[in-house]
Amino acid sequence: MATGKNGETAINMPETKASVKGTAPLLNSSKAVSTVEHPNRGVKKGFAIGDFVLRLCALGAALGATVAMGNADQVLPFFTQFLQFEAQYDDFDTFRFFVMAMGMVSGYLFISLPFSIIGIIRPFATKPRLFLVIFDSMMAALTIAAGSASASMVYLAHNGNDDVNWLPFCQQFGDFCQSASGAVIGSLLAAALLLVIIILSAFALNRN
Template sequence: METSSTSINIPETKSKSKGKAPLSTTSKAVGFGVQQPRRGVKKGIAVGDFILRLCAMAATMGAAITVGIADQTLPFFTQFFQFQAQYDDLPTLVFFLIANSIVAGYLILSLPFSIICIIRPLATTPRLLLVIFDAAMAGLTIAAASASASIIYLAHNGNPNTNWLPFCQQFGDFCQAVSGAAVGSFIAGAILLFILILSAFALKRT
């Protein structure tokens, strides 16, 4: 006797469709998992950027105020012959005061943009704007500090070749205040350069 065998064909379309679903779900899960750590890292960089801006603002503001109020009058027996030292006696210190005041004002105005970077750490537009202006302000701060440092060096040591006498031998307090302001300005410039490095890491896509 011959037995007839029957075969049932099962369509493979369902199995293929079922096999695709877990792959898409897995890819979404992987993408979400990659985005979350990147967002957290960039938010941490933005918080550090905000704190460093406060430090740089305090340094530039302190340097400008210190130079602005630096004043010393040599005591003499008569009021008609007095020697006084102020920042506006030297054009370099005037430039130093103006430059540090501009940088301090910029840092105050940049704080809202830094807060936006904390709230939206993946946004690139505010970060790019900060990078452009931060680079300009860092150059201005370092230029002002370097110019004032050269004048302060001459004031402390003089120049025998040109018969420039050491200015700070008489006006010690004035020179000490201006020297501290120059150091504060250099610190602010270094902080701005470090902020630029942090911004470069924040702008990385991976």
């Protein structure tokens, strides 16, 4: 308590703990704002990690299919000096298209890995994810086209076609047909993984 020149009395009130504590929410306001701004960061990062893992699996399937079809080659043990029986993938235009298409898909999936890593580091970046969705759709269509066309050829090789007198030759060229069949299965697996990747990317973009 103090007395002024004019006889007026002034009372000095000390600061209480309540007034000091009242400033505490202001110090943590930035953290609260950041929490409100990015509530789905963990979910988006999970989508990005899943995209990267599935992309690696699709790359393995596509590359395996390319190598299996490219190595499809068999020579029958019985042959003469002037004639031998051999089956190669490049004897069929469909199989040559398969090798070129799956080679392109494998190269694209390898190049897309850095863009997928960007999605993990920056979960809210939409441009890299949109870029991947567009090209993933194109590569999925190419993979399905190559796999389905080659699947029809493998079916004819195993079963033939009595209507046009096409005889099955997988009984003689068993190793060749086994390699071709494995390549087709690998391509269809790669196509299925690409479709799952596209769906995950669509969900991630929708949550923006």
